[in-house]
Amino acid sequence: MIVPALSRRRILQIATAAAAVIPLLPAEEAQAAILQTRATMEAWADTMVPGERRYAGDKVVLGATPGPGAVQAGAWKLYNDPDVGLGPLLPALAALIDTEAITYAAGHGKVVLGFVELTFKERTAVAQKLLGGPPGPVQLVWYALAAMPILAFHTAGHLDTATAVRDGHPGLTWLGFPQPDDDGIWRFPDFSYRRALARTHPRTTATGHPA
Amino acid sequence: MSLTEKTDVLVIGSGFGGAIPAYNLAAGGAKVTILERGPELGAADFTQSLEIGGYTRIVDLIQGNGIQVVAGNCVGGSSVVYFAASLRAPSFVFNRRGSTDHRLWPRAISRRTLDPWYDRVEETLPVAHQTWDDVPYAGGLFAAACRNAGHTCNPVPLAVDLDRCTNCNWMLNGCRFDAKRSMLLNYLPAARAHGAEVRPLHEVQLITKALTPGYRYQVDYTVVNPNDYRIPAGVGSIEAKIVIVAAGTMGTPVILRRSAATLGKIPGAVGKYFSPNGDRVSMAVMDERRIRDVLRLEREPGVAYDAFPIGKPIGSMSYDYLNGQLPEFERFGLQQIYFPAITNILPEDGTPGAPDWFGVDKKLLAKKWRSWLTLLALTEDDNEGKWGALPPTGNFIRVASSAVISSLSYHPNAHTLRGFAASDAALRAIVEKDGLGQHLDWTGGQPVLSAHPLASCRMGDDPATSALTADHQLRGHPGLFVTDGSAVPTSLTVNPSLTIAALAERASPGIAAAARAVGISVVGDVPPPGR
Numbered sequence: 001m002i003v004p005a006l007s008r009r010r011i012l013q014i015a016t017a018a019a020a021v022i023p024l025l026p027a028e029e030a031q032a033a034i035l036q037t038r039a040t041m042e043a044w045a046d047t048m049v050p051g052e053r054r055y056a057g058d059k060v061v062l063g064a065t066p067g068p069g070a071v072q073a074g075a076w077k078l079y080n081d082p083d084v085g086l087g088p089l090l091p092a093l094a095a096l097i098d099t100e101a102i103t104y105a106a107g108h109g110k111v112v113l114g115f116v117e118l119t120f121k122e123r124t125a126v127a128q129k130l131l132g133g134p135p136g137p138v139q140l141v142w143y144a145l146a147a148m149p150i151l152a153f154h155t156a157g158h159l160d161t162a163t164a165v166r167d168g169h170p171g172l173t174w175l176g177f178p179q180p181d182d183d184g185i186w187r188f189p190d191f192s193y194r195r196a197l198a199r200t201h202p203r204t205t206a207t208g209h210p211a
Numbered sequence: 212m213s214l215t216e217k218t219d220v221l222v223i224g225s226g227f228g229g230a231i232p233a234y235n236l237a238a239g240g241a242k243v244t245i246l247e248r249g250p251e252l253g254a255a256d257f258t259q260s261l262e263i264g265g266y267t268r269i270v271d272l273i274q275g276n277g278i279q280v281v282a283g284n285c286v287g288g289s290s291v292v293y294f295a296a297s298l299r300a301p302s303f304v305f306n307r308r309g310s311t312d313h314r315l316w317p318r319a320i321s322r323r324t325l326d327p328w329y330d331r332v333e334e335t336l337p338v339a340h341q342t343w344d345d346v347p348y349a350g351g352l353f354a355a356a357c358r359n360a361g362h363t364c365n366p367v368p369l370a371v372d373l374d375r376c377t378n379c380n381w382m383l384n385g386c387r388f389d390a391k392r393s394m395l396l397n398y399l400p401a402a403r404a405h406g407a408e409v410r411p412l413h414e415v416q417l418i419t420k421a422l423t424p425g426y427r428y429q430v431d432y433t434v435v436n437p438n439d440y441r442i443p444a445g446v447g448s449i450e451a452k453i454v455i456v457a458a459g460t461m462g463t464p465v466i467l468r469r470s471a472a473t474l475g476k477i478p479g480a481v482g483k484y485f486s487p488n489g490d491r492v493s494m495a496v497m498d499e500r501r502i503r504d505v506l507r508l509e510r511e512p513g514v515a516y517d518a519f520p521i522g523k524p525i526g527s528m529s530y531d532y533l534n535g536q537l538p539e540f541e542r543f544g545l546q547q548i549y550f551p552a553i554t555n556i557l558p559e560d561g562t563p564g565a566p567d568w569f570g571v572d573k574k575l576l577a578k579k580w581r582s583w584l585t586l587l588a589l590t591e592d593d594n595e596g597k598w599g600a601l602p603p604t605g606n607f608i609r610v611a612s613s614a615v616i617s618s619l620s621y622h623p624n625a626h627t628l629r630g631f632a633a634s635d636a637a638l639r640a641i642v643e644k645d646g647l648g649q650h651l652d653w654t655g656g657q658p659v660l661s662a663h664p665l666a667s668c669r670m671g672d673d674p675a676t677s678a679l680t681a682d683h684q685l686r687g688h689p690g691l692f693v694t695d696g697s698a699v700p701t702s703l704t705v706n707p708s709l710t711i712a713a714l715a716e717r718a719s720p721g722i723a724a725a726a727r728a729v730g731i732s733v734v735g736d737v738p739p740p741g742r
Contacts, residue, residue, distance in 0.1 A: 048569045065571050083264040085611035128566055135276050140616065146569060147556050154555040154577065155261035162260065175552065175580040178520055185387075186259055187377035188347075191522045193508060196343045198354040198364035201530040207333070208340045208368045209299040210530040210544070210705065 033091065036114070038076055040094035043116045045075035045149035047123045049171075062120045068170035070149030074159070078152040086144065093145060100126050217423065218244040219731045220722075221430050221451035223415045223466065226288020227712045228457030228695025230398040231332075234740055235719035236453075237405035239733040241726055244449060245402075246413040246432055248440075248458070248606070249285035253395060257385030261553060266292075266384045267613035273461055275619035278487060278596070278659040282461055284440075284613070286411050289459065290393040290708065291385045293662075294524040294548065295370040297338040298705035299329050299713075303535030303542065307701045309593050310626055315700045317672050317681035320717075328713035335739045336392040338709070339373050341366035341526070347378060348510055348518035349584055350526015352497065353547035353641075355506040356648075357529050360641040364529045367546070370708075371523065378522045383551050401740030412437055412444075414605050415466055418454060418691070419473040425730065426450040427690045433604065441609050452729045453722065456685075457695040457715075460485070460664035461617060462606035464697060467668060467678075467685070469601050478686045480678040481668050485596025485619060487661030489543065489702040491588040491631045492550070493638060494558050495648035496579050505645045519583045524549035525706075532637060533704055540626045543634045544589040544704045545641070552580075557653040557660065568654075576651075584648065588634030589704045594666055596621040621659055663707050668697035683718040690725055694718050 039060050046061045051069020053061055061071050080087045094115075101115035104126050112118060115126065130142045151157040153171035156164035162184035165172050180186045203211040219242040222233045229245060237243040250268060258265045269285040270292050283289035302322040307315050332338075339345075346354070346366045357364035375390035382391060389396060399409065417431040434445035456463050464482035471477045502508050503515035510518060528546040535542070560572035567573075599618035602608050607615040623631065639650040653660065670693075671677025674686060679698055685691045694715045696707060703710055723735030 049574050050571055065574055067574075069574065078263070081263055083267065083612045085614070124566060124570055127569070137616075140274055144614070150556045150569065151263075151553065153574075154552045157261055157263045157553075160260050160262050174574075175577055176517075177552075177580075180259070184259075186379040186381065188379065188521045189377075190510070191347045191378035191518075192344055193346075193348060193351040193510060194344045195351075197346075197351045197508075198358040198362070198527075200365045201363040204365055204530065205299070207338075208365065210301045210533045 037091045037094040040097050040115045041079055041090060042071045042076055043123060044097055044127065044145060045070040045152070047120070047127045048146050048149040049073070049153040050120065059116055064120045067174060070153045070171075073153040073169065073171040074156065075149040075152040077158045078148045081158050084148065086148065093141070097126070097130070100130060104129070215423070215429060216447070216449045217426060218242050218449055218451050219733070220244070220453045220455065220726060221246070221428070221449055222455045222457060223430065224248070224288060224457035224459060224462065224695060225286050225399060225409060226283060226290055226394060226457065226459060226695065227708055228459070228698075228715050229288065229455065230290075230394040230402065231712055231715035232455050232457070232692075232694050232719045232722055233407050234398040234402040234405070235716070235737055236723060236726065236733060237402045237407040238737040239723050239735060241723075241731050241733040243402065243407040244451070245407060245409045246415055246430070247286050247409060247411050248414045248435070248462070249283070249411065250437055251286040251409070251411040252291075252385060254385075254387050254389045257387040259379065259381045259384060259387065261551065264612060269385060270383060271613050271615050273607060273615050273617050273619075275617045275621060278619065278621035278661065280461060280487070280617070280619070280664050281662045282459055282664065286409055287394040287399060291395060292383050293708055294382050294706075295391050296525045296546070296706040297333065297336065297368050297370045297709040299326070300703040300705055300710050301533045301535065304701065304703055307539060307591065309539070309701065310624075311676065313673055315671055315676070317670055319681045325710070325713050325717065328716040329709060331716050331739050332709060332712040335397050335741065336370040338368050338370050340368050341373070345373055346526040347522020348516060349522060349549060350547045352502065352506070352508065352516055352584060353586070354527045355508055356641050356644070359506060359647070360644045362529050362531045362641060364527050367525050367528050369523065369525065376523060380520055380522055380524060380549055382524050397740050414440075415458065416469065416604055417473060418466065418470040421450040423450050426452055427729070428454045430454060440612070452731055453690050453692070453726050455692045455694055455722065457693070458606065460667045460696040461619070463693055463695055464598055464667040465601060465606045468598070474688060476687060478674065478678040480676055482598035484594040484666050484669055484676065485598075485621060485664065486592050486594045486666040486702045487596065487621060487659055488663035488665050488707055489588075489590030489592040489627065489630060489704065490659070490661040490663055491590050491634050492557070492585070492653040492660050493588070493635060493650060494583055494585040494653060495638075495642035495650050496561070496576060497582045497584050497642070497648035498646060499582055501646050501648075505647060517581045519549065519581050522549070532634070540591050540593075540630045541633050542591055542704055543630060543637075545634065545638060546587045546589065548585055548587045550585045554660070559652045559654060561649055561651045584642065586638050586642075588631075588638060589706070590627070590630035590634050590702065591704060592627040592630065592702050593624050594701065595624050595627065596667070598667070623659065663696075665696045665699045665703070665707060666701060668693050669700040670698050671700055682721040683714070684725070690729060692718065692722050692725075
């Protein structure tokens with residue numbers, strides 16, 4: 001093994017300490033650290049809801065499916081949403097994902113520097129390993145990291161929904177989320193087939209309840 | 212005499228379980244104070260948006276071990292965010308034994324004895340009886356699929372003003388049209404009209420014994436910051452002659468167990484025997500062409516269904532398995548229900564091979580979102596849930612605005628799993644008959660998702676397995692009552708709000724009698740709000 005078998009707690013401590021010194025780094029190095037965090041987290045988001053490459057040679061979004069994915073839907077913004085509360089932890093969590101990726105690659109005879117360098121299939125395997133751990137606080141953290149890109153894609157959780165739908169948010173458009181009325185409010189005057197579609201239960205009470 | 216603030220009746224929580232006795236006691240003449248953990252919002256505040264920071268102010272997504280629970284966190288409690296299905300529990304439910312050798316409900320309570328209280332709640336909310344003209348497309352589709360498979364299906368009674376309802380499908384966010392009949396529109400304004408005071412953002416921490424003669428209990432609370440519930444903004448205490456704990460199934464046992472150190476011994480059933488109401492969520496991805504060809508449904512020319520997000524969330528339900536002749540754990544309600552996209556993490560993609568709930572195949576499943584049909588089986592579980600270590604403050608550890616972690620653990624046993632399997636098979640037979648659709652699991656992440664937590668401080672006749680007597684009083688603590696979902700002894704096979712409300716109505720005259728016994732001038736027989 002290239003990477004010594006550290007406990008998750010120890011890795012988290014190291015990564016948190018590393019994150020804490022980012023503000024102390026020279027500007028260029030701090031910027032690189034933030035970019036590294038973003039690349040890892042967006043690669044993770046692309047594993048949850050994959051999207052097409054944004055440009056030729058895109059190394060973060062790997063194009064596993066046609067159409068936009070969680071990255072295009074705004075996963076990075078949701079990760080950093082103050083109401084979500086994950087922002088300060090992201091450098092540490094990205095470091096953990098990278099560490100897991102390095103370990104995984106080493107176990108398969110490959111040397112990488114982080115999660116971004118894995119293939120889509122390898123990224124999926126790493127994500128499955130992290131998400132498949134025993135129930136407990138650590139697993140909940142991974143679950144939260146998985147939930148955010150899915151929420152970014154399926155709900156545009158960082159945006160007002162009416163605005164997002166009108167602006168063609170990629171995820172809501174993919175779902176076929178309905179457009180609101182002109183005032184930004186949803187109403188459906190046509191909502192029912194308006195005909196009896198089954199016999200009701202013979203022992204239904206006069207007010208519609210089971211007996 | 213201490214300088215601590217005083218009231219006759221202190222109510223903790225303002226949902227169904229708190230608002231109803233609060234009204235009855237206030238209308239009867241008592242001085243009533245309600246402490247509510249969440250903020251107070253009204254129709255003008257409720258948004259139609261999935262933006263985090265909006266609905267998350269009033270909905271808690273509670274992460275336990277093996278279970279996720281959704282619950283309200285605002286004045287009006289879960290009545291503000293519920294989907295308004297208002298069903299009476301079938302008669303057999305009250306005779307349930309679970310895996311014990313005795314009846315779990317008090318002998319004094321049956322469907323027949325509860326019916327007058329159901330009547331009163333239905334009149335007050337009020338509950339509307341949907342016709343097929345009121346049932347949205349998704350409910351109509353489920354009904355047609357039931358018929359196709361040889362089953363009956365009923366429109367679901369709803370606490371909704373059908374004339375005001377716009378079928379917008381935003382019930383989880385609170386109703387901006389005041390069509391959904393929450394506690395904000397009936398019991399709470401009626402209680403206030405009789406002098407009851409509601410204090411939002413007051414999170415109760417502890418119940419202790421009062422120092423002032425004539426007052427039994429002191430309730431200590433923290434005022435929380437309206438913009439971040441994790442930040443305290445003040446503290447206080449109130450002494451009361453009667454205390455009604457209705458902090459919700461997820462809150463009540465935590466408050467009571469924390470209070471054991473100051474109140475003295477509390478029953479062992481507090482924080483045990485939790486039930487998720489047997490909730491078993493699943494879905495089907497439906498085939499539009501088969502819906503048209505087999506069921507002959509068409510909502511507009513050339514469009515058979517394509518309507519998952521349209522309508523009221525709950526439209527129809529099959530009562531066919533609500534049959535008291537069937538063995539316990541094999542009886543369940545089968546309901547069509549819309550789940551907002553915030554739960555889209557949960558469906559599995561139905562393709563062979565992992566991953567099941569994220570990745571390429573899951574994204575492709577989302578492309579058919581408008582053809583989804585989400586389903587809820589309300590089964591009979593075996594009350595397997597229990598709480599672990601108490602959080603330092605409040606009801607759970609709040610990680611973010613609505614993301615909280617509870618020490619509740621829930622792991623379904625073989626009985627419950629038998630009900631899950633039977634209801635899965637029943638739904639699969641309905642939605643897959645003649646190729647109408649593909650039935651899919653909703654087990655991404657946690658195995659159990661419940662919007663109907665119950666029984667964490669349940670009543671019963673057996674002191675070993677229940678915390679409350681049949682009059683909702685905490686054993687060994689006179690004048691301390693529990694009237695929320697935590698008091699309901701077992702899962703109900705229907706949505707529980709109407710039963711929680713009926714039990715709270717039933718408990719109210721007894722609470723008034725207890726109040727009179729400690730010198731409060733209050734009558735127990737008051738007309739329902741609005742009459």
